[in-house]
Amino acid sequence: MQNKYNTKPKEQILEFLKNHKNKRFTVNEMYESIRLENSNINLSTIYRNINSLIEEGVLLKHQGNDSKCATYQYIENEDCLAHFHFECIKCGRVSHLGAKETNDFLKMIKRTMFFEVEPQNTYIRGICNNCKNVFINF
Numbered sequence: 190m191q192n193k194y195n196t197k198p199k200e201q202i203l204e205f206l207k208n209h210k211n212k213r214f215t216v217n218e219m220y221e222s223i224r225l226e227n228s229n230i231n232l233s234t235i236y237r238n239i240n241s242l243i244e245e246g247v248l249l250k251h252q253g254n255d256s257k258c259a260t261y262q263y264i265e266n267e268d269c270l271a272h273f274h275f276e277c278i279k280c281g282r283v284s285h286l287g288a289k290e291t292n293d294f295l296k297m298i299k300r301t302m303f304f305e306v307e308p309q310n311t312y313i314r315g316i317c318n319n320c321k322n323v324f325i326n327f
């Protein structure tokens with residue numbers, strides 16, 4: 190039996206992430222945005238719902254170097270757990286690398302570096318094509 194008062198914050202979190210599905214957010218960033226629509230929501234509610242969304246396989250958690258700055262991204266399809274993401278340092282947009290390209294890259298790193306990269310835990314940061322073009326126009 191589901192309590193509708195418990196499911197609402199979860200829907201709001203999901204809605205927020207779906208509306209910004211090409212970006213990732215810290216808990217605090219989600220909290221600040223969702224609080225504008227639901228002033229009753231508190232940080233522990235957000236944490237609890239995020240954890241259950243991760244268990245359901247709907248959210249990708251990126252731990253980062255510091256546990257305090259973990260970020261979360263909505264998973265459009267389960268491939269997000271198996272491929273690399275590129276993140277623009279200017280606009281924050283996240284793009285998804287294809288499965289074949291990810292595999293080629295993994296093999297190349299393994300061959301040359303003897304290193305097994307974890308794609309689901311890796312955001313390659315740089316400047317996206319849109320932002321690069323804006324930069325050139327100036």
Ligand SMILES: [Zn+2]
Pocket residue numbers: 268269270272273274284285286
């Ligand atoms: Zn992805």
Ligand SMILES: [Zn+2]
Pocket residue numbers: 277278279280281282316317318319320321
């Ligand atoms: Zn950009």
